[in-house]
Amino acid sequence: MASFKTVMKSGHPPTLFAAFLYFDFCFAIWVLNGAMGPFITETYKLSPAQTGFMISLPILAGAIMRFPLGVLAQYIGRKNAAITEMVLIMVAMAYGFFFIHSYGDVLAMGVLLGIAGASFGVALSLGSGWFPPQHKGLAMGIAGAGNSGTVLAVLFAPPLAQAYGWQAVYGFAGLVMALPLVVMIVFAKEPPDREHQSFREHVSCLFEKDGWAFNLIYVITFGGFIGLSNFLPTFFYEQFAVTKVEAGRLTMLAALMGSGIRVVGGYFADRIGGILVLTVVLLAAVGSFLLLTASPSLLLTTILFMVCFAALGAGNGALFQLVPLRWPTNTAVAGSMIGEVGALGGAILPNAMGLSKQFTGGFAAGFVGYAVFTAVVLGCLALWSRRWVGTWVGPRGKVLAPAEAAQPEPGLIPGAQRA
DSSP states (O other), X not given: OHHHHHHHHTSOHHHHHHHHHHHHHHHXXXXXXXXXXXXXXXXXXXXXXXXXXXXXXHHHHHHHHHHHHHHHHHHHOHHHHHHHHHHHHHHHHHHHHHHOOSHHHHHHHHHHHHHHHTXXXXXXXXXXXXXXXXXXXXHHHHHHGGGGHHHHHHHHHHHHHHHHOHHHHHHHHHHHTHHHHHHHHHHOOOOTTOOOOOHHHHTGGGGSHHHHHHHHHHHHHHHHHHHHHHHHHHHHHHHHOOOHHHHHHHHHHHHHHHHHHHHHHHHHHHHHOHHHHXXXXXHHHHHHHHHHTTOOOHHHHHHHHHHXXXXXXXXXXXXXXHHHHHSTTOHHHHHHHHHHHHTHHHHHHXXXXXXXXXHHSSSHHHHHXXXXXXXXHHHHHHHHHHHHBTTTBOGGGOOOOGGXXXXXXXXXXXXXXXO
């Protein structure tokens, strides 16, 4: 606790709390269609492939919207960007409550839910912006723990949908969005780490090899987390014939583990290094995915998903301990870019699972594919880290001491290296 108090004193806790709450409620809304997947599938008699596409669409839309919101935040401020986004979300929820009458309308709503998914880069940069580099991993982990919004969605959306109809859930979501909006307006303060840069400087990370290396890792960690969070209610409902509400509760157990461990991942990344933490969690993810191909019992499957989500959540925290070290002057845009491309993994996974079910009769092929991809990225990380250490990060991914830093090449932005 003493260490935690020291970290809090080094920054601005009210802003960190506002960023967490903002991200938490946005995340809950982003995954609503996944949480209500069994209800929507039953209403419109969807095939497994249609269900997978319906679940993946909000993830894809959110991924596309992240980078523009991150750029906007650099010009109007992260607090103002968050406020603007939350107002738009409330308008989108009104559409969902009043105007959905067909599967096509559900797909349109999926695009609108993507507005909430755009919050990632802004929330993490806003929450950690007041904290020094040696504590940004924990601060980002706390703000990023807002992905516990998945827990809120899968815990409350199914019983509300069963009691009042699944369209009514959009109306409830729009109303409760007022809470993080008010907290953001009253308590948050724009961090002082914002610098005025040209658009070219803002998007420079898009043209660097390191940016795309981070993207691939995030496809595994966050893409796996958000993709499975959305698909698990449908998976449990179809694989084990549990009720829709029970499917949500089982998903909640796994999602809660991943959300809570994200903070731990950021903390240990600060202490022992983000690269080391990422190596361990990617190994754990490979093992979990492979064991799930054996179609174990409901209890063992739930435990394996909890382990898998814990690994993915810790990986998310560890990766974003490294982001502000690699891009210290444009963390919001770099985070949004990584979140945008990385979240595409979440859009791929439900489609892969749906197609696996439709054409093979089971989900094993989808798990094998993700396990192989994770193993490949793990091997690449071992190669990439040799170039990173000593250039912009210390051994195992810890903060690089000034005396250890390599001299930057002429013409580079401070804190960046040429691709």
